[in-house]
Amino acid sequence: MQAIKRPYFWHAIYTRSRAEKRLHQELCSKDIECYLPLQKELRQWSDRTKWVEEPLLRSYLFVKVSEREYYNVINSVFAVRYVTFGGKAVPIPEQQIEALRLFLEDKNRKVDLCSDHLEKGELVEVVAGPLKGIQGEITQIKGKNRIVIRFDSLGTCVYTDISLDTIKQVQPVTH
Known part of the structure; x- marks a missing residue:
C-alpha cells in the first residue's frame, strides 16, 4: 500500500x-x-x-x-x-517565508516591522544583490525607498531599505 x-x-x-x-x-x-x-x-x-x-x-x-x-x-x-x-x-505563501529568511540573512541590512496601514505599492522584484529574486511592494517610509513583505493575516509588514537600481517592476498575477 x-x-x-x-x-x-x-x-x-x-x-x-x-x-x-x-x-x-x-x-x-x-x-x-x-x-x-x-x-x-x-x-x-x-x-x-x-x-x-x-x-x-x-x-x-x-x-x-x-x-x-x-x-x-x-x-x-x-x-x-x-x-x-x-x-x-x-x-x-512559501515565497513570503523565503523572502523573510533572505531579509534576515543579510546581517548588514536593518529589517524593521510596522503595523501601520501601508498603502499597497507597486509590485517589484529584486534583480541584484543579496535579496535577488524577492518580490514585494516598493514604498517610501520615512523618506527612504523600502521593499515590503505584507503579512495581511498577521496585520503587519516587514520592510528593509532597497536601492531603486536593483529592482524591476513585475505584473501582478491575475486569477
Missing part, C-alpha cells in the same frame, strides 16, 4: 508570551518544520551590554504542516492558537 502524500502549508501560530524559542525548540524536537525569525539586538543592562537574538515578530512562530500534524502543533504547552480567518488557519 502506498503512503498518501499530504500537502504541507505554512501557517502562523500565536505563542504564549515570550515562549517563541521554547515552542520552536519543542516542535523541532518533534521533527515539525518551523521557522522563528530572529534578529540580533544590542541590549544594555546596568552592569553590561550584550548582543541577544530576539524574535522579529513577538508571539508568532511559523510552522509548515500537513493536516495530520496540524493538531499536534496546537497541543503544545507553548502554543495558543493558529492565526485564523473565518475559523480556518490562514496559509502563508
Whole structure:
C-alpha cells in the first residue's frame, strides 16, 4: 500500500508570551518544520551590554504542516492558537517565508516591522544583490525607498531599505 502524500502549508501560530524559542525548540524536537525569525539586538543592562537574538515578530512562530500534524502543533504547552480567518488557519505563501529568511540573512541590512496601514505599492522584484529574486511592494517610509513583505493575516509588514537600481517592476498575477 502506498503512503498518501499530504500537502504541507505554512501557517502562523500565536505563542504564549515570550515562549517563541521554547515552542520552536519543542516542535523541532518533534521533527515539525518551523521557522522563528530572529534578529540580533544590542541590549544594555546596568552592569553590561550584550548582543541577544530576539524574535522579529513577538508571539508568532511559523510552522509548515500537513493536516495530520496540524493538531499536534496546537497541543503544545507553548502554543495558543493558529492565526485564523473565518475559523480556518490562514496559509502563508512559501515565497513570503523565503523572502523573510533572505531579509534576515543579510546581517548588514536593518529589517524593521510596522503595523501601520501601508498603502499597497507597486509590485517589484529584486534583480541584484543579496535579496535577488524577492518580490514585494516598493514604498517610501520615512523618506527612504523600502521593499515590503505584507503579512495581511498577521496585520503587519516587514520592510528593509532597497536601492531603486536593483529592482524591476513585475505584473501582478491575475486569477
